[in-house]
Amino acid sequence: MPRPRARPLFELGGQWIAQEPGRIGFYRYWNDAGTGRTRRASLGTENLERAKEKLAEIVIRGSPSTADTHLATVLEKYFEERTDGKPSEKQTRNAGRVLLECWGANVRIRDLNEKKQKEFAEWCIGKGFRLSYAARNVGVLASAIRHASISAPPVTTSENVMRDRWKLTDAPPERRFIPSDKELGRLLSAKMPEKLFRWLIIQMATAGRPQTAIDLAPAMRDRESRLVHLNPPECRQNKKFRATVREARVLRGWLDKWEKDGLGAYGGRYCGYSTIEGVTTALQALRARDGVNLPLISTYSIRHKVTTVLRQAQVSEDQVSQMLGHRRVNLRTTGGYGEWSPSYLSDAAGAIDAWFLKLQKHCSRALFSHGIPASARKRKAAAN
Numbered sequence: 327m328p329r330p331r332a333r334p335l336f337e338l339g340g341q342w343i344a345q346e347p348g349r350i351g352f353y354r355y356w357n358d359a360g361t362g363r364t365r366r367a368s369l370g371t372e373n374l375e376r377a378k379e380k381l382a383e384i385v386i387r388g389s390p391s392t393a394d395t396h397l398a399t400v401l402e403k404y405f406e407e408r409t410d411g412k413p414s415e416k417q418t419r420n421a422g423r424v425l426l427e428c429w430g431a432n433v434r435i436r437d438l439n440e441k442k443q444k445e446f447a448e449w450c451i452g453k454g455f456r457l458s459y460a461a462r463n464v465g466v467l468a469s470a471i472r473h474a475s476i477s478a479p480p481v482t483t484s485e486n487v488m489r490d491r492w493k494l495t496d497a498p499p500e501r502r503f504i505p506s507d508k509e510l511g512r513l514l515s516a517k518m519p520e521k522l523f524r525w526l527i528i529q530m531a532t533a534g535r536p537q538t539a540i541d542l543a544p545a546m547r548d549r550e551s552r553l554v555h556l557n558p559p560e561c562r563q564n565k566k567f568r569a570t571v572r573e574a575r576v577l578r579g580w581l582d583k584w585e586k587d588g589l590g591a592y593g594g595r596y597c598g599y600s601t602i603e604g605v606t607t608a609l610q611a612l613r614a615r616d617g618v619n620l621p622l623i624s625t626y627s628i629r630h631k632v633t634t635v636l637r638q639a640q641v642s643e644d645q646v647s648q649m650l651g652h653r654r655v656n657l658r659t660t661g662g663y664g665e666w667s668p669s670y671l672s673d674a675a676g677a678i679d680a681w682f683l684k685l686q687k688h689c690s691r692a693l694f695s696h697g698i699p700a701s702a703r704k705r706k707a708a709a710n
Contacts, residue, residue, distance in 0.1 A: 336378050337386035343369070343377050352377035352382065367407035392479055397467075398426060400435060401475035404470035406457050410701025413561045416601065421466035424450075435471060437481045444492045456496045461485040502630045508531035509621040510631065521598030522608045524584070526628065527662055527693070529595060532556060533632035533680055536602050536625035538568055543595045544585055552578065553670070556651070569651035572671035574678040579695035632678070639677035648672045 334342040334355075341356040346366075352374060353366045369377045384406075401422040409418040426433075428449045430440065443464060450460040461483055464475045468481040488494055505513070514526065528539035538556040546555045554577070557568035573581075584596050590600040599605055605625055613620045621627075629650070636646050648671060682693050 335374060335543050336381065338378075338381055341381060341385060342620050343374070343381055349631075352489060354381050354689040363409075368411050370406075370410060393434065394433075395435055395436060395474070395476065397429065397433050397438070398422075398431055400474045400476065401466075403426070404466075404473045408469075408473055413558075418466050420445050420601070421463040422470075425464050425467055435476055435478045436468070438481070440482065442489075443482050444494075447492065447494055451494060451496065456569075457485045457488050457494060461488060492697075503624065503627050504622055504630045504634055505621045505627060506542050508684050508688050510623075511685055513612075513623060514685075516612055516620060516694065518612055519608060521592065522605065522612070523691075525597050525599060525605055527580055528577070529628040530632060530682075531580075532571050532573050533629050534568065534571070534651070535629065536605065539600065540597050540599045540605070541595065542597065544581075544589070546579065547573070567651040569648060570650055572675035574675040574682075576679055576694055577704050578684045583695040624628055635681045636674055639673075639680065641673045641677050645671055645674045 334344055335352070336343040341353055341354050343352050345352060351372045352369045354362055354377075355366045355370055358362055362452045369380045371377050371380065405415075405422065409415050426447070428446050429437075433442075446464065447460040449458060450463075451457070460530060461478075464481060465483045468483050471478045471481065482491075483489060514523070526541055528534075529536065532538065532542075532554060534556045541558050543554070543558070544555070545559060546557075548555065551571045553570050553661070554573050555568075555570045557563055557570075561568075564579075581596060589595065599608075602625055609623060613622070633646060633650065637651065683699065686693050686698055
């Protein structure tokens, strides 16, 4: 039996708009003929008139139901009804973008046979991605088709099947470019958008995966313990584990300053970018403007650079692994117990602070929130 209707505010084409108790924004509701249940999907707005417009657009466009439907339509329906507004929104939207980039905007569901799926996996390898990346994106395709209840060719979502049946192998890993202190100083001295400078500072002080610097927000700081939880509180950890790191003094100074200045322009986060593609574009634009004066740095170069710095400072491999978010098998169970030790990652944080002081002599811009420290000025003068 369908559950009782939420109080309708507007009805059109067998669907209606209402609000859920305790929730912000408007939802559209409809009765699922297949299951007999009432279903709902967020309309992504708190304005009733805009909600009416969006419902009208959905009703007029209609629901995809045949294999002749364009993939873009099926994906958009899936995103709007299932993933938008959830922690997975960015990842699923990006998967849709990648699928359409490979196959084109006019591909239809009936076209996506095994040959076409293999073509996508080969395209991903050609771009330098791993088979696991192809499998994750095709998994979104399978979910979207299933959500639309369309009879379609079977979708291969297993990395092992792609490898064994299609005789595919991962692209050989590229050797990451790791800039020298002098090259990194040259990059940081260049005129750049404020949000790019913020991303670089956070990345250099945490060694997280590139997206973590984008997601960092005040709620992720444990000020009493001076820790930063790189995984947002609303997100579950996955195999790309996001670490909890010690807040180096240089990072603490910048985060405090940015909070004092106000984060409204950045959506409540410290950085301001919404995707890692935005960072990549900014780095490319910076190099295109300044040419050979800047290093061929990628978003992952900083993570590799910080790892090198920690090892050169003889920080223990255990702390390096913790800093990078690499799971240690023998601590997977015990790691979830107890509070944080005051000495947790203290050597790593100290090495990062010392590195920033060393790096300052190669950089004309202040790398510290309070300006260039006297010790760094002395080093710079001695070097000259």
